[in-house]
Amino acid sequence: MITVGIDVGGTKIAGALVDESGEIITSLKVPTPADNTEELIEAVVAMVNELRAGQEIKAVGVAIAGFIDAAQSEVMHSPNLSLRNEPLKAKLEAKLGVEVFIENDANAAGWAEYRFGAGQGSQHMMMITIGTGVGGAIVANGELFRGGFGIGAELGHTNFIPEGKECGCGQHGCLEKYASGTALLEAAKELASSGSPQGARLAELQSQVGELTGTEVYQAINESDPGAMRLLHELGTNIGKAVASLAAVLDPQILVVGGGLSVAGELLLKPIREAYLQHLPARGFRPEMKIVAAALINDAGVVGAADLARRHSRER
Amino acid sequence: MITVGIDVGGTKIAGALVDESGEIITSLKVPTPADNTEELIEAVVAMVNELRAGQEIKAVGVAIAGFIDAAQSEVMHSPNLSLRNEPLKAKLEAKLGVEVFIENDANAAGWAEYRFGAGQGSQHMMMITIGTGVGGAIVANGELFRGGFGIGAELGHTNFIPEGKECGCGQHGCLEKYASGTALLEAAKELASSGSPQGARLAELQSQVGELTGTEVYQAINESDPGAMRLLHELGTNIGKAVASLAAVLDPQILVVGGGLSVAGELLLKPIREAYLQHLPARGFRPEMKIVAAALINDAGVVGAADLARRHSRER
Numbered sequence: 001m002i003t004v005g006i007d008v009g010g011t012k013i014a015g016a017l018v019d020e021s022g023e024i025i026t027s028l029k030v031p032t033p034a035d036n037t038e039e040l041i042e043a044v045v046a047m048v049n050e051l052r053a054g055q056e057i058k059a060v061g062v063a064i065a066g067f068i069d070a071a072q073s074e075v076m077h078s079p080n081l082s083l084r085n086e087p088l089k090a091k092l093e094a095k096l097g098v099e100v101f102i103e104n105d106a107n108a109a110g111w112a113e114y115r116f117g118a119g120q121g122s123q124h125m126m127m128i129t130i131g132t133g134v135g136g137a138i139v140a141n142g143e144l145f146r147g148g149f150g151i152g153a154e155l156g157h158t159n160f161i162p163e164g165k166e167c168g169c170g171q172h173g174c175l176e177k178y179a180s181g182t183a184l185l186e187a188a189k190e191l192a193s194s195g196s197p198q199g200a201r202l203a204e205l206q207s208q209v210g211e212l213t214g215t216e217v218y219q220a221i222n223e224s225d226p227g228a229m230r231l232l233h234e235l236g237t238n239i240g241k242a243v244a245s246l247a248a249v250l251d252p253q254i255l256v257v258g259g260g261l262s263v264a265g266e267l268l269l270k271p272i273r274e275a276y277l278q279h280l281p282a283r284g285f286r287p288e289m290k291i292v293a294a295a296l297i298n299d300a301g302v303v304g305a306a307d308l309a310r311r312h313s314r315e316r
Numbered sequence: 317m318i319t320v321g322i323d324v325g326g327t328k329i330a331g332a333l334v335d336e337s338g339e340i341i342t343s344l345k346v347p348t349p350a351d352n353t354e355e356l357i358e359a360v361v362a363m364v365n366e367l368r369a370g371q372e373i374k375a376v377g378v379a380i381a382g383f384i385d386a387a388q389s390e391v392m393h394s395p396n397l398s399l400r401n402e403p404l405k406a407k408l409e410a411k412l413g414v415e416v417f418i419e420n421d422a423n424a425a426g427w428a429e430y431r432f433g434a435g436q437g438s439q440h441m442m443m444i445t446i447g448t449g450v451g452g453a454i455v456a457n458g459e460l461f462r463g464g465f466g467i468g469a470e471l472g473h474t475n476f477i478p479e480g481k482e483c484g485c486g487q488h489g490c491l492e493k494y495a496s497g498t499a500l501l502e503a504a505k506e507l508a509s510s511g512s513p514q515g516a517r518l519a520e521l522q523s524q525v526g527e528l529t530g531t532e533v534y535q536a537i538n539e540s541d542p543g544a545m546r547l548l549h550e551l552g553t554n555i556g557k558a559v560a561s562l563a564a565v566l567d568p569q570i571l572v573v574g575g576g577l578s579v580a581g582e583l584l585l586k587p588i589r590e591a592y593l594q595h596l597p598a599r600g601f602r603p604e605m606k607i608v609a610a611a612l613i614n615d616a617g618v619v620g621a622a623d624l625a626r627r628h629s630r631e632r
Contacts, residue, residue: 067598076601077602123464124463125464140456140461140463143457145456147440147456147567148439148440148567148569149567149569149602150567152566152567153565153567154565155564157597158565159560159595161478162478169598170600171560171595171597174597241475244475246474248470248471249454249469249470249474249562249566250468251465251467251469251470252463252464253464254464281470281483281485281490282470282473282485283486284486285392285393286383286393287465
């Protein structure tokens with residue numbers, strides 16, 4: 001059974017026809033009308049119609065960067081989109097005439113990794129995504145763990161430093177302020193401006209482009225610049241400490257590290273593994289989780305949404 | 317169907333015949349042979365035989381203060397008992413001739429609260445127990461959340477203060493070092509010895525008994541002594557901060573506060589609620605959990621073990 005998966009992010013909407021083995025048949029991408037709900041809905045409808053042209057599709061999955069309610073019918077809130085208590089499932093079903101399944105985007109991506117990616121073969125998986133922010137997904141007993149109100153697994157908003165840096169969520173010291181791509185870029189800018197010898201290469205790149213972006217930080221890491229490497233190592237160490245604490249609660253068999261920064265591979269995974277082992281409560285008296293990189297970086301949201309729609313479809 | 321529930325703690329073994337509605341019919345208690353595994357097993361067998369005398373019981377549930385493996389057949393480790401990779405289920409079944417179900421004691425207590433106590437009616441519950449240590453249990457979608465290796469929900473060993481106080485688990489800064497009965501007693505001793513006016517009443521009680529114990533701290537709280545009240549308030553605030561961070565991950569509908577200190581009632585619950593609301597990520601954009609005291613303080617482990625045995629029994 002082929003289904004449609006759509007992933008609505010803050011800047012782009014991605015969509016695809018996906019088969020039962022998670023393979024993408026056709027895919028599309030358009031900019032997100034982030035501040036206009038009706039236009040956003042129309043863009044999703046148009047994309048689904050284009051993808052399904054000429055064939056009968058019985059379920060559509062939509063992943064959204066926002067809080068989805070426990071009944072999975074409304075988008076309660078999205079920090080980067082205009083959706084507020086929006087009955088998205090009903091609206092899309094009325095316009096599309098097929099069953100629509102909505103899910104948080106990090107959950108959909110985690111589900112894709114569990115079904116077709118790095119989490120295959122486990123029954124209890126934790127995914128942490130390191131990109132602009134830090135997100136997460138939890139699979140327990142082979143099912144997505146959504147929490148009582150549908151908004152669990154927000155791993156980036158666990159407290160990492162008491163009374164620490166101010167976070168967009170209204171709190172202080174959230175993990176994502178110390179371990180996201182944004183945090184890495186901030187740290188790189190600071191190091192470049194510090195005048196320290198370790199910041200020399202970053203300062204040079206900064207002077208070439210005016211203001212550092214992720215591209216230059218990534219370039220410095222690729223060149224094995226000691227300053228940029230140290231910052232990445234610190235970020236990995238922070239993630240490792242956090243997942244050691246989370247392991248006391250969630251005790252997963254495997255941690256999948258996803259998001260844009262996961263392309264750094266072992267440079268990121270090694271400090272995560274080291275800090276996890278060093279900070280694991282009751283280490284030596286318990287099994288330890290595997291820590292691996294995600295396999296489906298860019299397509300995970302779309303593939304996960306499509307598979308969840310298939311799985312939950314009355315027609316399957 | 318009547319089953320037997322046994323709760324093996326560090327100092328005592330409690331047991332009871334329990335009916336389907338969680339009511340205790342008969343109960344027994346003996347000291348725990350904590351450092352001799354064979355004697356411990358014999359004590360459990362003797363207690364079951366005494367409880368079931370004269371009637372046919374088809375399932376026995378045993379709650380243990382230790383790590384139970386994912387298959388729920390072995391006790392991998394227990395900090396306060398001599399059990400190490402002990403195939404307890406098989407040994408007890410051989411001696412008792414009935415099905416035996418083993419579970420971690422905090423999980424069993426949480427299950428009892430969910431089924432017959434303060435968590436009734438919810439589907440997603442988090443329990444935190446504040447006693448000698450800080451323990452926890454998680455119910456998700458109406459099932460105990462055990463983790464991939466069977467040892468999740470150890471809420472007391474999440475990191476609360478980076479590089480904080482040394483914990484028995486080998487880590488530093490675990491929540492239980494800042495929010496257990498033991499932590500409260502330590503703080504009370506410090507205050508009593510500080511010479512500060514707020515410590516005057518605790519110092520007086522200390523001089524009467526030689527060394528402060530929980531009894532005197534409880535007495536000072538009952539007398540509304542400002543020093544002892546402040547320490548309890550700080551403990552509640554620490555719990556509240558921790559559960560706000562945990563809510564980002566677990567997103568439960570209800571938090572049940574159990575363990576010995578929960579007898580403090582609103583004196584404890586109020587600072588927990590206040591700190592939870594103040595530290596909840598994305599507050600205002602999400603539903604908030606209820607925070608209530610446990611209902612079954614002393615019997616929860618026994619009742620939960622009995623109910624889990626009934627539920628998992630092939631005979632039910």
